[in-house]
Amino acid sequence: MKLYRQIRERNPNAKLVMHMHNAFEPELPDNDAKIIVPSQFLKAFYEERLPAAAVSIVPNGFCAETYKRNPQNNLRQQLNIAEDATVLLYAGRISPDKGILLLLQAFKQLRTLRSNIKLVVVGDPYASRKGEKAEYQKKVLDAAKEIGTDCIMAGGQSPDQMHNFYHMADLVIVPSQVEEAFCMVAVEAMAAGKAVLASKKGGISEFVLDGITGYHLAEPMSSDSIINDINRALADKERYQIAEKAKSLVFSKYSWENVAQRFEEQMKNWFDK
Numbered sequence: 001m002k003l004y005r006q007i008r009e010r011n012p013n014a015k016l017v018m019h020m021h022n023a024f025e026p027e028l029p030d031n032d033a034k035i036i037v038p039s040q041f042l043k044a045f046y047e048e049r050l051p052a053a054a055v056s057i058v059p060n061g062f063c064a065e066t067y068k069r070n071p072q073n074n075l076r077q078q079l080n081i082a083e084d085a086t087v088l089l090y091a092g093r094i095s096p097d098k099g100i101l102l103l104l105q106a107f108k109q110l111r112t113l114r115s116n117i118k119l120v121v122v123g124d125p126y127a128s129r130k131g132e133k134a135e136y137q138k139k140v141l142d143a144a145k146e147i148g149t150d151c152i153m154a155g156g157q158s159p160d161q162m163h164n165f166y167h168m169a170d171l172v173i174v175p176s177q178v179e180e181a182f183c184m185v186a187v188e189a190m191a192a193g194k195a196v197l198a199s200k201k202g203g204i205s206e207f208v209l210d211g212i213t214g215y216h217l218a219e220p221m222s223s224d225s226i227i228n229d230i231n232r233a234l235a236d237k238e239r240y241q242i243a244e245k246a247k248s249l250v251f252s253k254y255s256w257e258n259v260a261q262r263f264e265e266q267m268k269n270w271f272d273k
Helices: 002-010 040-049 064-068 100-113 131-147 159-168 184-191 223-235 239-253 256-271
Strands: 034-037 054-057 086-091 117-122 151-155 171-174 196-198
Touching: 034 040, 034 256, 040 054, 054 256, 064 159, 064 184, 086 100, 086 159, 086 184, 100 117, 100 131, 100 223, 117 131, 117 159, 131 151, 159 184, 171 184, 171 223, 184 196, 184 239, 196 223
Parallel strands: 034 054, 086 117, 086 171, 117 151, 171 196
Antiparallel strands: none
């Protein structure tokens, strides 16, 4: 927003668009700004605070070609996971707002109730060197160590490698503790044809529809509720059909080709008049 203000002050007539990916309190010099957001949740947020602004939705996108490629077949072997094991996957930042510690606490109990189940955590547990986030990361590492070999800390992974991790999973879990503006992890997992169990906070619930294109985590979220929701999703006989429906949805709406077309149409609508 600082750069936007600087450009607007130097060139009041410049054709500017703010592309917002999070819910920030707006501090703009022009209340009638043009703003692009990825979700209805974020659109409502900015329309409430800037009623004169033009706010339009253009979702985030994924590389469809990446998810059309055949996945790496030996990833389970590399991670020492049996082919018949049930694999839960978490991918994201190791931070309090993402809910990974709560998921680990739930999994610690779940593994005593279900045999042959693994939790794979993709995310850098050393990203923060000090402060509250570093303390949280230590708690996550300690919890994973306590669980033992049933929890695999895979570290950070490149975007090209992520589709292999999604393909390996039986269920991808997104236990966000805050309202997400969007959720690329959910979109990518759906593109890989995998069932998603996600928080219904913020923009996630706009495309992860409970029992239709995925599953919702119950609120208030707790270890017990997460266990119940995981068991519910894994037991659902319609899980594979739900995952296929979700895959069709994201390929039709969120590929970069579709997103680019929507972006171009919006620019023409605003400026080609």
